[in-house]
Amino acid sequence: AQSVTQLGSHVSVSEGALVLLRCNYSSSVPPYLFWYVQYPNQGLQLLLKYTTGATLVKGINGFEAEFKKSETSFHLTKPSAHMSDAAEYFCAVSFSSGNTPLVFGKGTRLSVIA
Amino acid sequence: KAGVTQTPRYLIKTRGQQVTLSCSPISGHRSVSWYQQTPGQGLQFLFEYFSETQRNKGNFPGRFSGRQFSNSRSEMNVSTLELGDSALYLCASRTSVATYTNTEAFFGQGTRLTVV
Numbered sequence: 001a002q003s004v005t006q007l008g009s010h011v012s013v014s015e016g017a018l019v020l021l022r023c024n025y026s027s028s029v030p031p032y033l034f035w036y037v038q039y040p041n042q043g044l045q046l047l048l049k050y051t052t053g054a055t056l057v058k059g060i061n062g063f064e065a066e067f068k069k070s071e072t073s074f075h076l077t078k079p080s081a082h083m084s085d086a087a088e089y090f091c092a093v094s095f096s097s098g099n100t101p102l103v104f105g106k107g108t109r110l111s112v113i114a
Numbered sequence: 115k116a117g118v119t120q121t122p123r124y125l126i127k128t129r130g131q132q133v134t135l136s137c138s139p140i141s142g143h144r145s146v147s148w149y150q151q152t153p154g155q156g157l158q159f160l161f162e163y164f165s166e167t168q169r170n171k172g173n174f175p176g177r178f179s180g181r182q183f184s185n186s187r188s189e190m191n192v193s194t195l196e197l198g199d200s201a202l203y204l205c206a207s208r209t210s211v212a213t214y215t216n217t218e219a220f221f222g223q224g225t226r227l228t229v230v
Contacts, residue, residue, distance in 0.1 A: 009154075032216040043118070043204055043221035051216035090157065096214045099170040101147050102206075106156035 002027050002095045006105035014113050019063075019078040021108045023091030026072065032094040033074040034102070035065055039087045047089075050074060061085070086112045116140065120205050120222035127229050132193040135225045139186050139207030145169075146188040147219065148180060151202040160203075163188055164211060192227075200229045 007022040025031060032051055036044040048059025055067040061084075065076045074091060091105040119138040127133050139146050148160040159172035163182035180190040186207075192199055202224045210217035 032214070034218070036221075041223070041226075043120075043223045044206075045221070046218050049216060049218065092219075094213070094215055099213060100159045100172065101145070101162050101170065101208070101213050101215075102219055103159070104149075104157040106154070 002031075002093075002098055002103060004091055004093050004103050004105040006089075006091050006108050008108050009106065010109045010111065012111040012113060013081045015083055016080050019076070019081045019085065019110065021076040021089050021091075021110065023065075023074045023076065023105055024072055025074070025091075025093050027093070027095055029096040030067075030069055031096060033065075033067060034092040034094075035059065035063070035074075035076050036090045036092055036104075037087050038090065038107075044090060047076070081110075081112045083112050083114065086110055118205055118207050118220050118222035120203075120225050122225060123223065124226045125228070127195050127227065129195055129197060129229055131195050132191060133195060133227060134189055134191045135203055135205075135227070137188045137190075137205030137207075137222060139188070139205075140220055143207035143209050143220070144186050145208045145210060146182055146186065147206045147208075148188070148190050149204045149206065150174075151204055151224070152200075157204065160190065162213075170213065195229045197229050200227060202226050 034049045035047040050067045092102045147162040149157040162170040182188045204224045205222045206219040
């Protein structure tokens with residue numbers, strides 16, 4: 001079955017530290033991959049997306065993600081966390097088969113400690 | 115360009131009642147999807163509409179229904195509300211007509227439904 005797994009429902013980092021949020025998917029055909037961010041009481045906002053081509057994708061607010069086909073992963077990173085990065089992050093996948101437009105992971109809540 | 119607009123933002127209903135939520139997509143977007151977001155479950159797909167037709171449906175009971183109008187605005191309805199229906203309901207619109215797509219989905223701010 002096609003699925004999206006985000007490891008860690010809650011990640012806590014110190015301000016200035018590396019942020020690493022993990023996302024794995026299950027599919028034999030490379031899907032289209034997205035990372036969204038949700039601030040409290042808000043909808044989801046696109047951070048970045050992978051389509052084809054370069055496997056390292058740069059997004060907004062200093063975030064980037066690397067697509068690794070062999071590991072079926074699309075982990076999100078940011079070199080230096082800022083207090084304003086505290087939010088919930090969702091990995092989303094558009095699979096080549098199936099009827100769901102976007103399948104979301106369960107989300108990872110990022111806390112940034114001063 | 116206006117974003118996706120969902121109304122109302124907050125709603126409190128009693129068990130057994132029904133509720134209708136509204137979503138106005140970005141101008142020119144013909145695909146509208148609905149998701150239910152609850153703590154611990156993440157975002158679960160409800161249904162997708164394109165050109166006034168329900169194209170896809172998630173694994174929800176028949177109490178959940180929706181429709182899309184000719185101007186692409188969409189509504190979802192939940193009948194006979196249960197306490198477990200309390201959630202944030204999110205609407206998203208896209209330009210793409212394909213399910214398998216790299217097109218970004220734009221989300222509204224959601225409607226927070228509380229069932230008491």
